[in-house]
Amino acid sequence: MAARHREDGFGSLDNPERIFDQDYQQLKQDFVAHRRGFIDLKFRPDRDSIGEGVLSLTDLDRVQWLRPGEIAPNPSLIVDGISRFDFGQGRIGNCWFHAAVGSLAFQNNILKQVIPPGQIFNEEYCGLFHFRFWRFGIWVDVVIDDILPTIDGRLIFVHSTTQNEFWPALLEKAYAKVCGSYADMIAGTPAEALMDFTGGVYIYVDLKDPPPNLWKLIWRACQSKSLMGCVTPQGETSENKVAANGLVKGHAYTVTGVKQVMSQKKVESLIRLWNPWGEGEWKGDWSDRSPLWNTVRPQDREECLKVADNGEFWMTIADFCKHFTHLDICCQSPSFMDGSQALDWKASVYEGRWVAGATAGGNKRHDSFWINPQFRIKIGKVLGERAETHNDGNMLVSLMQKPDKRNRRQVKNLYIGFYVFEVPEEFMRKKGQFPASFFSHHSPVAHTKIFRVAREVMEFFKVKPGEYLIVPSTFKPYETASFILTIHAKREILSPAV
Incomplete structure (x- = not known):
């Protein structure tokens, strides 16, 4: 079989393929000129876009599709920059996607690829937004309206910690459109979304048989501005989803940093993780309330524990390997590995x-x-x-x-x-x-x-x-x-x- 080499051009980041042939600039020009609010007929605000198995029939009857201005006063796409603490996962099992979003929030250069700048609620607002993802070898531009599913005036799915900030909900909706529906986002691993955000290089690390230089590998990945996520093993039953140690079973987390500290005359290699629920943390060694923090320099303790109960926590590399199945790393080049x-x-x-x-x-x-x-x-x-x-x-x-x-x-x-x-x-x-x-x-x-x-x-x-x-x-x-x-x-x- 002859191999066909992919070429640059159409489908590149600078010239992405338009999903459903929807041209963002042309649509915006038309709807602004006619002073009409855009309604996406390719991903309608209805039950089909939510999909099956996400909400009960009773809740589906209660769903109202509202624009940001109907949900909160003075809506904005982004308020005071983008942070992993801007949002929390909603009523859908897509922690893998939000773990990847949490990692994306660190990298402004990649954020600009996914969320094109210049999208604001101003005099040219017409309820139209667009996002870009790398999908199976090409970049695609995804147009959406900003009509979001709510119950009792509250967002059903991802919610922002700042009520009038809507980038998390609109990004999730754009990805749901790419997947087919919100329900099509149920279950996955961070690697999938990490690749779709970057179009980069994917590295899989089996934590049951980790490389001897694992901490150094993660440190290099952090230095090279890689995106990282990891997953806990599934529980034996569907009950007691949160383990006694505070970790959620069968759940995706974001790797947000590494640090070495001197404790009791020994160097401890620590990794920082974040729960996309925005709450719920590890309770073992080096958790927020662990007495081990009293054994390190005050400066290290203060730096590592700036904010409590935000879903972010530290643990040793040994505990990381013990309690997580694998690590996903997505980067622009494999160069950090050596x-x-x-x-x-x-x-x-x-x-x-x-x-x-x-x-x-x-x-x-x-x-x-x-x-x-x-x-x-x-x-x-x-x-x-x-x-x-x-x-x-x-x-x-x-x-x-x-x-x-x-x-x-x-x-x-x-x-x-x-x-x-x-x-x-x-x-x-x-x-x-x-x-x-x-x-x-x-x-x-x-x-x-x-x-x-x-x-x-x-x-x-x-x-x-x-x-x-x-x-x-x-x-x-x-x-x-x-x-x-x-x-x-x-x-x-x-x-x-x-």
């Missing part, structure tokens, strides 16, 4: 598709593995002497499933993974699909540790200069799905072959 320069890294993006009976061969245990899409790349010269001598990884491969359905809840992710084979000298002149015999006699030099049911899987590893064959696959054969394969290399990617 302290290299972002310019050292090059990226290539390809699209492909598994088709049952044609190009869906399953994993390497199946005889049909060889029919999977194959992508051949050549890793050339080292970009700088540092990369030549560094012992860390120099290639990151990411595989993302691309859904065929609009509504997020209807998307069934498959178990996916990939293998990387070095092309030996005798196959250098080979053109087209590599045969089954090649895979019978050659082992991969790298591969995903496990096949996962996830929107995206990735691995970070080290390879030497040469040619490589990357084979993405589903775990089982005869499964149909589209995908995006992204390769980041610290050594220059010269040319695709197959």
Whole structure:
């Protein structure tokens, strides 16, 4: 299968694709000129936009769709800047999205990508706003009206701590439109929204088998202005959702900082987390009321405990690994992982598709593995002497499933993974699909540790200069799905072959 390399241009951040072909500037010009309030006919203020399973039938009958001016006096999109403490999660299980929003609130440059500036309630206000997300390889511009679902005059879903600030509710509505409905935002991991906010590089860290340099990795990620989220394991029952230690079971949190303090003649490496509920905190060591804070310098104690009972707390890296399943990091470049320069890294993006009976061969245990899409790349010269001598990884491969359905809840992710084979000298002149015999006699030099049911899987590893064959696959054969394969290399990617 020939690989198609994605090109810049339409679908870029500067020229995003318009969802439903809705042009924000044209719509604004028309509605301002006619002094009418915009109503989005592509995402109507009705039950279909809320979706099923979010509210009871009784509550659905009580819903009123109101504009900001009908909810609070002097409405504003943003009041005194944007902060993770501006909002709290509402009556929908989308903590994964709000954990990502909490991380987004730290990075003004990324915020401006997602929330284009200049949107204010002024004389040209017509109830029209727009937001931008990176969706499966392209940037999209999402137009919405500002008619929000309420009960008894209060927002049902995300709510602001400042009554007349509406960026959280409007951002959530725009993302609900992209997903299909508010109900389509139920359940997920922070990685999904983190990628949709940045279009960057996704790093998955398994906290049950963490790297030995985990704290340093997180510290570097903070320094590089990465976005980070994490998740607690599901409870054994649906009861007692909040554990005795204060953590919510099966819940997403935002990583908001790291710090080392000297306590009782020992260095403690701490990580700061935030609960998107805006309340509910860890009660163990180094929690807000822990006596351990009396063992550190007053300056450290004051800096770390500026505000109490805001959903934000500290814990040790050891407790973090014990009580959370994995860490999601999203960044502009993998450079923070080894302290290299972002310019050292090059990226290539390809699209492909598994088709049952044609190009869906399953994993390497199946005889049909060889029919999977194959992508051949050549890793050339080292970009700088540092990369030549560094012992860390120099290639990151990411595989993302691309859904065929609009509504997020209807998307069934498959178990996916990939293998990387070095092309030996005798196959250098080979053109087209590599045969089954090649895979019978050659082992991969790298591969995903496990096949996962996830929107995206990735691995970070080290390879030497040469040619490589990357084979993405589903775990089982005869499964149909589209995908995006992204390769980041610290050594220059010269040319695709197959």
